[in-house]
Amino acid sequence: xxxxxxxxxxxxxxEEAFLTINCTYTATGYPSLFWYVQxxxxxxxxxxxxxKADDKGSNKGFEATYRKETTSFHLEKGSVxxxxxxVYFCALSSSSNTGKLIFGQGTTLQVKP
Amino acid sequence: xxxxSQSPRYKVAKRGQxxxxxxDPISGHxxxxxxxxxxxxxxxxxxxxxxxxxxxxxxxxxxxxxxxRPEGSVSxxxxxxxxxxxxxxxxxxxxxxxxxxxxxxxxxGTRLTVV
Numbered sequence: 001x002x003x004x005x006x007x008x009x010x011x012x013x014x015e016e017a018f019l020t021i022n023c024t025y026t027a028t029g030y031p032s033l034f035w036y037v038q039x040x041x042x043x044x045x046x047x048x049x050x051x052k053a054d055d056k057g058s059n060k061g062f063e064a065t066y067r068k069e070t071t072s073f074h075l076e077k078g079s080v081x082x083x084x085x086x087v088y089f090c091a092l093s094s095s096s097n098t099g100k101l102i103f104g105q106g107t108t109l110q111v112k113p
Numbered sequence: 114x115x116x117x118s119q120s121p122r123y124k125v126a127k128r129g130q131x132x133x134x135x136x137d138p139i140s141g142h143x144x145x146x147x148x149x150x151x152x153x154x155x156x157x158x159x160x161x162x163x164x165x166x167x168x169x170x171x172x173x174x175x176x177x178x179x180x181x182r183p184e185g186s187v188s189x190x191x192x193x194x195x196x197x198x199x200x201x202x203x204x205x206x207x208x209x210x211x212x213x214x215x216x217x218x219x220x221x222g223t224r225l226t227v228v
Contacts, residue, residue, distance in 0.1 A: 098163075
């Protein structure tokens, strides 16, 4: 079945460091790919998405490119801030289902000043 | 309301007790999902409604779990004879149309603890 694998956390960085959180997926067909973020005490929020191969999703300085050849959707940010501290979830929605999301296990990011 | 609202935020149930969790989606949203999130894990799909129709319930872990959305708006997830393994955060999400094309908005969840 469809699945998503994320790098394990926690990831601890200093402010202004470069961030990469790896995400790979297994799916039939052509899924849409998402990154969701969960800030402390808040609900899941969509951060960015890409719906077809080679698309780049971007938001708030974060980027991820849909790589079909490597089945990956790695999240990157050039300079993290303390306010980026949160749990990040990679997810997919298969073209063959009802639109339900299949999530990775989440990666905790802690940014220190 | 402005967002997806879930109640209660926290629920402690004794093993064997029945519980009901409520989700108020964003007004006008057609699609509604329930997910279960165990501690330290990503959310896992439970069930999907399009308006009042339950189109997918393949993720419900047992026949103790039941969900309804009778008028195509508010939804209730009911768990009968709760067990300790049911302890998790239950998330509700809604989207305007097909969630593959429109953003899914999540509530803050209900944290269920079975003792």
